Amino acid sequence: MGKLCYLFCCPPVPSRIAGKLAFGPPPPSYQFQQIEGSDKMEIVFDDTADWMYSDRERKKLECVYAKTSRGNKIGCMFVRVTNYSKFVIVYSHGNAVDLGQMSSFYYGIACHMKCNVFSYDYSGYGVSTGRPSEKNIYADMMSAWEVLLKTFSVREEQVILYGQSIGTVPTIYLASQTKPKAVVLHSPFTSGLRLLIPSTKKTNCCDVFPNIDRVPSITSPVLVIHGTHDEIIDLSHAVQIYQSCIKPLEPLFVEGAGHNDVDLYQEYLDRMKKLISIELPAM
Template identity: 25%
Template sequence: MVSYMGAVLYGFVGIVVAVMALLVAFQEKLVYVPVLPGLTKSYQVTPARLHLLYEDVWLRSADGVRLHAWFIKVLPESRGPTVLFFQENAGNIAHRLEMVRIMIQRLQCNVFMLSYRGYGESDGYPSQHGITKDAQAALDHLSQRTDIDTSRIVVFGRSLGGAVGALLTKNNPDKVNALILENTFTSIMDLAGVLFPFLKWFIGGTGSKAPKLLNFLVRSPWSTIDIVGQIKQPILFLSGLQDEMVPPFHMQMLYDKAAAHNRECVFVDFPNGMHMDTWLVGGDHYWRTIQQFLEKHVPEIP
């Protein structure tokens, strides 16, 4: 009996050690995917291919990393709202150009698309600490421009971009006027247990009942659930109910946490929306929802 229990104990310890080794060695590769399988790191298309008016912007993050971005304007002299767009974790900003093209047409807004460090033409390697600095550099750049209305800056983040955008919005109440979150997770710790079920026995987020034995090893927790309750600006939550990557209840939890402290929160779901195509299948309803949100919270001032 003793030998059997000892074997079970050794087996459990072996599993924990193996999981620890995997988390230490490969977690950034699991969280960040700058290059899609079968494609190169470089941009496949540029805004010019879609006949968009744009400029290449080069920034320096606070730690010196060189970053690339596209600033796309609806019109040369447009004073409409400016959307600071943060993408999902997989691929680069070129893969979001079709969505951004429609955004510009439907919302009559400018769009600033940042390549996180390690993505696209930006230098460095992605991490939460680094990407947080990258996002701040992008916002600081926009806040100093003289060709836009800096009182109408809106942060828009999808999936990982929502975690990036929420943290940036919380840290900059005087620079960001509103926040839009789409198909965003509560935290990497919660999402890990969804994508890799065996991990739910070792790590978990704020609301999880998991033992959380290995939370201390997670270098990019992106705990959005702990951030949204501190945001004072208006927030629009866009949730695709067929999301195959982030369970839709994550978005509902984020909304509930935010709405408990912020009366300017709106939750809209799209029954057929999946993780990457909610903007597409949502159609006119999707864009009208965002348009009404912008008209209410970042109106044009004559």
């Protein structure tokens, strides 16, 4: 109760709620460094990144900075496993990791799905400047999107927007304003206030991350993925998000999975492969 009082009293401040609810950047697990004799950059990991592949694979991670509309500089990374990728997964990660810690997963899923992956760090994460906030996370997404289209020459219709947990916020925000090939919402929540106070029925001025209000504006097909035993975001949030989609795909509710282990289940890999190899090419 004390935490709720701190968040919501005298009067409530949405930016404070957002910070307390959503953001916990870890110590940076990587750096960007200039490649000798080149104007390009590469990623260099420390031990906490737990990079699982060789230095040859690491060199397939193309790194750039993007400047946001709010004056921050964010790190972006393109995982290029093929020059003939039909789709590109644009991945907005969860709140307690950075690009370095996600790199092995990105490389692995890119190889498994035979498509390239693009990701970025939110303001205040990894090499990105500034601090994490709701306004910054939207600006981060928009600047990363611009880099993807312009620097890496990816077309909007090639993109699968993918958001995990807090990453569903910028993903839904962008998807409601563009038309990607598809959207994947992994462990989504309806809004910040509804997450903290499940009895909340309507969005009000104190709420943050109003995903449930933006989902009906998404005109692309949407795949919702959630663990049935998620200890942080109840499955009911995913169900409400799914029911609000105008073009829902068959959802994946992984029996027994929690908040952070959905991608360890074979059902997850099978569902993603079905999306990329069967459903989307037929659309």
